Amino acid sequence: MRYFFLVYILVVAVVLLAAGRRGHSFSKPPFELFPDMDHQAKIKYQAPSDFFSDGMGSRLPVSNTEPMGYSIPSSPASDASSEDAATAVYFNSGRYGDYWGHGFPASVKIDEALIAKGQEQYNIYCTVCHGDTGNGKGPTSQFGIANAANFHAPDFVNPKSPAYRPDGSIFDTITNGKGLMGSYGANIAPNERWAIVAYIRALQAAGVAK
Numbered sequence: 001m002r003y004f005f006l007v008y009i010l011v012v013a014v015v016l017l018a019a020g021r022r023g024h025s026f027s028k029p030p031f032e033l034f035p036d037m038d039h040q041a042k043i044k045y046q047a048p049s050d051f052f053s054d055g056m057g058s059r060l061p062v063s064n065t066e067p068m069g070y071s072i073p074s075s076p077a078s079d080a081s082s083e084d085a086a087t088a089v090y091f092n093s094g095r096y097g098d099y100w101g102h103g104f105p106a107s108v109k110i111d112e113a114l115i116a117k118g119q120e121q122y123n124i125y126c127t128v129c130h131g132d133t134g135n136g137k138g139p140t141s142q143f144g145i146a147n148a149a150n151f152h153a154p155d156f157v158n159p160k161s162p163a164y165r166p167d168g169s170i171f172d173t174i175t176n177g178k179g180l181m182g183s184y185g186a187n188i189a190p191n192e193r194w195a196i197v198a199y200i201r202a203l204q205a206a207g208v209a210k
Contacts, residue, residue, distance in 0.1 A: 092190055094168030094175070102166035108194045118199030121192050125184055134203040147180070151200050152207045170197050 032038070043049050049057035090096055091105040104110060123132075131138040134151035141148065154161040156170075165173075174193045177183035188196070 090168065091194075094171035096168075100166045100172070101168035104167065104194060104198065108191065108198075110198060114195050114198050115202055117192060118195035118197070118202075121188060121196050122199050125188065126196065129181070133207065134200060145180070151204055156200075157204050167197050167201075170200060 043051065043057040045058055047057045048055055051057075052059070087106055090101050091107060094101060108114065127138055129138045129140045129145065129148040130136055130151065131141075131148075136148040136150035136153075138148060149156070151157075155163040156165050158164060159166075171193050173181065174188065174196060175183060175185040175190075184193075
């Protein structure tokens with residue numbers, strides 16, 4: 001019993017020494033075993049910075065450059081008709097109000113150039129998972145990722161299917177991602193996303209033709 005109390009006292013002492021007494025003040029920052037990148041040499045937006053001569057952390061874009069997928073409208077939205085505004089919203093979101101739209105925006109011209117651009121972008125971003133023909137059996141399927149969408153399945157080709165994916169829904173998935181698929185909105189401009197949708201529809205038509 002004597003040894004039990006000795007061990008007990010020793011354990012309590014070790015715990016107290018390790019934990020310390022709460023409420024201590026320190027002149028130096030405490031030691032962090034895993035800082036988890038909490039402290040970084042970075043510039044925060046809308047914050048002052050001594051690094052730049054104007055003392056501001058926020059910076060203007062480099063001259064004569066434009067962020068990908070961004071452009072300044074030639075006129076404010078208030079100058080456009082409600083129909084034009086709805087078309088613009090559909091072009092950038094794939095939606096008409098709360099519903100997915102079907103078909104392509106009026107500003108997207110369906111021709112060989114659009115299909116070629118869609119094929120180019122599809123080969124860059126989509127083939128690795130969805131396959132060359134859109135059957136969902138891209139190279140990643142050989143490494144255990146076998147649930148990529150098959151664009152020839154009823155959900156994509158049969159409008160009567162309860163889970164049918166109209167053009168606007170496919171556009172939104174490219175933009176924001178879905179499931180294991182990440183978003184490509186920052187990588188692919190809206191007109192190129194519509195081009196991919198057009199190429200997917202061409203792949204489906206070719207599959208039906210076979």
